Amino acid sequence: MVEVTLTINGEEETVVIDARDSLSDLLREKLNLTGTHVGCDHGACGACTVHLDGTPVRSCIVLAARCECSDILTIEGTRNDAITDVVRRHFHDKHALQCGFCTPGMLMMAVDIIRRYRVPSEEQVRAELSGQICRCTGYMGIVNAIVAAADELDGQRATA
Amino acid sequence: MKPALFDYVRPESLSDALALLRDDEGATVIAGGQSLLPMLNLRVTAAEKLVDISRLHALQGTNDDGTTVSVGALVTHAAIEDGLHREAFNGLLQRVAAKIAYRAVRNMGTLGGSLSLCDPSADWPACLLALDASVIAASADDGEREIAMEEFLVDAYTTALESGELLTRVVIPRRPMARWGVSKVTRKSGAFADSLAIAVLGDGDLPTRVALTGIASCARLLIRTSGILDEDREATAATLAEAIREDIVEVHEDVTPYQLRCHHHTVSTAITEAQSWSK
Ligand SMILES: Cc1cc2nc3c(=O)[nH]c(=O)nc-3n(C[C@H](O)[C@H](O)[C@H](O)COP(=O)(O)OP(=O)(O)OC[C@H]3O[C@@H](n4cnc5c(N)ncnc54)[C@H](O)[C@@H]3O)c2cc1C
Ligand code: FES
Ligand code: FES
Numbered sequence: 528m529v530e531v532t533l534t535i536n537g538e539e540e541t542v543v544i545d546a547r548d549s550l551s552d553l554l555r556e557k558l559n560l561t562g563t564h565v566g567c568d569h570g571a572c573g574a575c576t577v578h579l580d581g582t583p584v585r586s587c588i589v590l591a592a593r594c595e596c597s598d599i600l601t602i603e604g605t606r607n608d609a610i611t612d613v614v615r616r617h618f619h620d621k622h623a624l625q626c627g628f629c630t631p632g633m634l635m636m637a638v639d640i641i642r643r644y645r646v647p648s649e650e651q652v653r654a655e656l657s658g659q660i661c662r663c664t665g666y667m668g669i670v671n672a673i674v675a676a677a678d679e680l681d682g683q684r685a686t687a
Numbered sequence: 688m689k690p691a692l693f694d695y696v697r698p699e700s701l702s703d704a705l706a707l708l709r710d711d712e713g714a715t716v717i718a719g720g721q722s723l724l725p726m727l728n729l730r731v732t733a734a735e736k737l738v739d740i741s742r743l744h745a746l747q748g749t750n751d752d753g754t755t756v757s758v759g760a761l762v763t764h765a766a767i768e769d770g771l772h773r774e775a776f777n778g779l780l781q782r783v784a785a786k787i788a789y790r791a792v793r794n795m796g797t798l799g800g801s802l803s804l805c806d807p808s809a810d811w812p813a814c815l816l817a818l819d820a821s822v823i824a825a826s827a828d829d830g831e832r833e834i835a836m837e838e839f840l841v842d843a844y845t846t847a848l849e850s851g852e853l854l855t856r857v858v859i860p861r862r863p864m865a866r867w868g869v870s871k872v873t874r875k876s877g878a879f880a881d882s883l884a885i886a887v888l889g890d891g892d893l894p895t896r897v898a899l900t901g902i903a904s905c906a907r908l909l910i911r912t913s914g915i916l917d918e919d920r921e922a923t924a925a926t927l928a929e930a931i932r933e934d935i936v937e938v939h940e941d942v943t944p945y946q947l948r949c950h951h952h953t954v955s956t957a958i959t960e961a962q963s964w965s966k
Contacts, residue, residue, distance in 0.1 A: 546695035658789025
């Protein structure tokens, strides 16, 4: 057993875990934050993507024990985030989800893509999303939603 | 799936980590975990005790002394993708980093982890072989030693690191004017390579080095091909093609016709790209 103290969605938490627990285990099983989905559990699908100290990681292949003192943001923590809200709205408008299994990971990745590229091209979004697997939508809606959200956010910055 | 049980320790300093590795043969190092954790989760490997080196400051820095660049073992693929020492290698490291896995994996995966694992299809071993780099290994009792990449990369999943040794940093001779080419064939973007060739053309006293991976063992230099590019500038396309073929057959035991064509394609494409840079 290992005790870890970390910040999750702005709240400090101390959790007792098994050394072998992944960050996704800690989130879903210890803290009931089940918005983070686990598809493959070995780093291949991207469903479990969360932000660790500000950058996206695959929580199924991050040891929970290594997250001592880290700052974690999960999909639950983006509820009132202005940028994620815009992305979420465009996901809705562009039919970027069907079953929703991949969606939390897609949103966490989308925000990072927009942060790094500001106004990414469709091609850049496609390349960046190549590790996020969606078995329903065929990706068109997801790509369109991210491009549109980035454009809207860039427009907001221009007029601000 | 869950990995089998193991213990976890996070030493505070490099010397503590080295002492732990000396005293406990069952200890396994974990850096970014991006190869080790999938392997543990799939139970294709097991560990009794993980020694987490991911916070050791001594393995994080980089330094450019004007002749060589030293890059700490813990530097991530993403940090390199974002431009670390771009000028020193004319952008080659960035090009390679950006094609490894996906951003969320690159944020965690480290240069030292990739080299130490020595996956037969990994990108860094081929790149650093082409750049004639070496690694620095440290152990509790014997201090540091430098190992040239050719000796370091022994076979698939086998390096010259001995039990108790940690890879601390990589030392790469600067090549700010390098004329290079990279060609990677994968089934899917971000996947390990079916074939990956990296060519760095010679310059002055420095010889051409063409490295190939995605072969049965681990990244290897193509000796005939590299030699012809330096020594026989008038060589015909047919001569070069024959040298490439002979090299592939030598470094890739039991190569299938598909693999041969695939390697031939990546090697020629990497060379053509390297030659397209103006001198
Ligand atoms: C979906 C996916 C796709 C990928 N695609 C690619 C790809 O296309 N190309 C590619 O090259 N890689 C790829 N990888 C692997 C990735 O690059 C890993 O980050 C890298 O191989 C291992 O680095 P790490 O820091 O995560 O090492 P870890 O997983 O922590 O360790 C790997 C091994 O190295 C040992 N080790 C680690 N650091 C040291 C050290 N400093 N000294 C001694 N031993 C050490 C460990 O004991 C372990 O055996 C992929 C990974 C995933 C999950
Ligand atoms: S569940 Fe983590 S990458 Fe698939
Ligand atoms: S919406 Fe079902 S997997 Fe993407």
